[in-house]
Amino acid sequence: MTVSELVKKTGLTVINEYKDREIESVYISDMVSDLIASAKPNSVVITLQTHKSLIAAANLAGAAMIVIVNGRKPSEDVVALANRTGIGLFSFDLDSWAFAKKLVHLGFE
Amino acid sequence: MGSCNHQWSIRNARHGYCVEEGCFECGARLSFFSAEPRPPKEEYQEGRHFWAYRGSFQTVKFDLQCRTCGRIVDLNDVNGLMLSECADRDCQVGALVRQQGPDSLVYVAVCPDTSHPTGKCVSSEGVEALNQYFNARLAPIGRKVTVVPCKLCNSIDKCRGTSIVDVGLTEIQ
Numbered sequence: 297m298t299v300s301e302l303v304k305k306t307g308l309t310v311i312n313e314y315k316d317r318e319i320e321s322v323y324i325s326d327m328v329s330d331l332i333a334s335a336k337p338n339s340v341v342i343t344l345q346t347h348k349s350l351i352a353a354a355n356l357a358g359a360a361m362i363v364i365v366n367g368r369k370p371s372e373d374v375v376a377l378a379n380r381t382g383i384g385l386f387s388f389d390l391d392s393w394a395f396a397k398k399l400v401h402l403g404f405e
Numbered sequence: 406m407g408s409c410n411h412q413w414s415i416r417n418a419r420h421g422y423c424v425e426e427g428c429f430e431c432g433a434r435l436s437f438f439s440a441e442p443r444p445p446k447e448e449y450q451e452g453r454h455f456w457a458y459r460g461s462f463q464t465v466k467f468d469l470q471c472r473t474c475g476r477i478v479d480l481n482d483v484n485g486l487m488l489s490e491c492a493d494r495d496c497q498v499g500a501l502v503r504q505q506g507p508d509s510l511v512y513v514a515v516c517p518d519t520s521h522p523t524g525k526c527v528s529s530e531g532v533e534a535l536n537q538y539f540n541a542r543l544a545p546i547g548r549k550v551t552v553v554p555c556k557l558c559n560s561i562d563k564c565r566g567t568s569i570v571d572v573g574l575t576e577i578q
């Protein structure tokens with residue numbers, strides 16, 4: 297499934313211009329530095345963090361998209377950095393578990 | 406690093422704190438990794454320095470191991486990574502940042518003693534392995550990073566960038 301397909305199926309709010317890619321894995325963490333060691337390339341990262349370091353770490357991990365939960369929104373400088381990397385930034389109104397359940401229903405394991 | 410075309414993977418990942426201290430006599434700064442449940446905050450004297458706690462961040466440290474030849478690169482001398490946005494005309498890192506294409510970013514590998522009184526910084530072997538590790542992950546998606554040691558910065562303490570650290574997570578009770 298691609299990023300744009302997942303966006304359509306889950307009703308995510310699109311925050312930036314992103315590069316559409318095939319999604320291969322999922323990682324949930326609110327610890328930004330943990331992404332470097334644990335998130336896999338082409339992953340969906342689910343987090344409530346909105347700091348710029350989130351993009352710096354997700355870029356090193358090769359993440360495809362970031363879903364920011366609980367309706368939180370990043371600042372403009374964070375969006376600008378995400379645009380440079382091509383990583384998709386999205387907002388989801390409910391919490392991490394609610395989005396994780398949607399992914400499971402869509403066949404992610 | 407020999408004839409092996411290294412295929413690096415992360416090993417020995419450990420969670421802890423990057424603790425920053427400053428000498429209130431001479432203004433020198435240092436940082437170290439602590440795997441203690443809470444970061445140490447005691448003041449102490451060491452030679453001519455009087456070290457005092459300045460702050461701490463949660464972070465993750467790791468080493469790299471080649472899946473092909475088994476070689477291990479110890480990254481104990483890397484206290485963190487910082488995405489550089491250096492605009493200093495006289496800084497080598499700033500020059501590198503300006504040279505990057507749209508698909509490439511520069512990261513600084515930060516060593517424990519950023520004032521570099523002994524000239525020691527992150528090892529060249531560590532910097533090379535980090536570049537190979539991250540770029541092997543990013544190449545299939547058409548992206549690239551350049552990792553450089555912090556000794557290339559004019560002043561890492563004044564450098565513009567985004568450090569990959571976690572602040573305040575343990576304060577959430």
